[in-house]
Amino acid sequence: MSEVGTEETEESDGAVHLPRCPAPMAGWTPALHESYWAFHARWHDDFFAYAHVDLRSEAGALAAVDTTFQDLMRQWPRVSVMEKPAAYAWTVLKKRIIDQGRRRRRTPIPVDDDVLGGLLDERSGGIDPFDTLVENLALHDAIARLPERQREAVRHCYLLGRTSAEAAEILDVDAATIRSHLNRAKRRLARELRMPITPNGDGKASS
Numbered sequence: 001m002s003e004v005g006t007e008e009t010e011e012s013d014g015a016v017h018l019p020r021c022p023a024p025m026a027g028w029t030p031a032l033h034e035s036y037w038a039f040h041a042r043w044h045d046d047f048f049a050y051a052h053v054d055l056r057s058e059a060g061a062l063a064a065v066d067t068t069f070q071d072l073m074r075q076w077p078r079v080s081v082m083e084k085p086a087a088y089a090w091t092v093l094k095k096r097i098i099d100q101g102r103r104r105r106r107t108p109i110p111v112d113d114d115v116l117g118g119l120l121d122e123r124s125g126g127i128d129p130f131d132t133l134v135e136n137l138a139l140h141d142a143i144a145r146l147p148e149r150q151r152e153a154v155r156h157c158y159l160l161g162r163t164s165a166e167a168a169e170i171l172d173v174d175a176a177t178i179r180s181h182l183n184r185a186k187r188r189l190a191r192e193l194r195m196p197i198t199p200n201g202d203g204k205a206s207s
Contacts (some may be wrong), residue, residue, distance in 0.1 A: 023075045036076050039067060042201065044159070047093050053159050056099050057142070064100040069092045085171045142192045148183050153181035154189075 003109035025033065030179055047068060071092050072079055079085050149171075156167035157178065164178040171178070 024076070028077070032077060032080060035080050036073065039072075039080075039085065040091075043089060044069070046091075049160050050155065050189045051093065051097050051100075053140075053155055055100060060100050064093065067096045067099070071096070084172060086170065092168060112140035139189075139193060142189055143185075145192075146188060148190070150181045153178050154185045157182055 015030045025036075028036075044065065047065045048061050051064040052058065055061050055064065068089065072089055080090060082088055143151060143159075146154060152171055153167060154169060157164060162170075164182070165177040168175040168178045
């Protein structure tokens with residue numbers, strides 16, 4: 001069986017990767033092809049946003065997402081008939097993020113241009129960009145130390161802007177449970193960082 005690879009779209013300049021059509025797809029029915037690519041279209045951007053929160057690198061996040069979809073492609077005939085294929089896919093993504101994080105710790109991690117641009121904008125407003133960077137890293141590290149369920153709720157609702165109902169669907173719990181995790185996480189983060197986070201009524205972070 002040939003290796004599953006990725007290729008870049010011509011318009012992307014390396015920014016977007018899509019799985020090639022390798023051997024695992026050879027025996028698929030048209031329905032399997034359609035369901036896989038519909039799943040890919042539905043979740044690719046969400047997976048990338050989530051991975052970027054952890055890896056803080058566009059290249060690293062894309063690599064984690066690419067390998068996630070490669071894994072799903074190899075297993076798609078089985079995954080497609082699961083009761084909740086998205087929940088399984090999120091589990092795969094989290095494992096690939098861990099793998100990618102280990103690889104990237106062995107090499108320098110680049111800072112994305114949009115991060116640098118944001119810091120320069122803040123400097124023009126009289127804010128020390130170094131202080132802002134330290135605060136952002138402290139918040140990221142504090143979130144990483146939360147218990148897993150609280151951490152997942154914060155990432156989906158505060159960092160990715162999902163409602164408690166949307167996060168509940170992804171994490172396979174009810175919305176009330178998500179709101180409970182958010183409240184506990186908010187109190188813990190407030191103690192550690194003295195930066196209270198105030199949710200609105202739907203579970204998203206206030207702007």
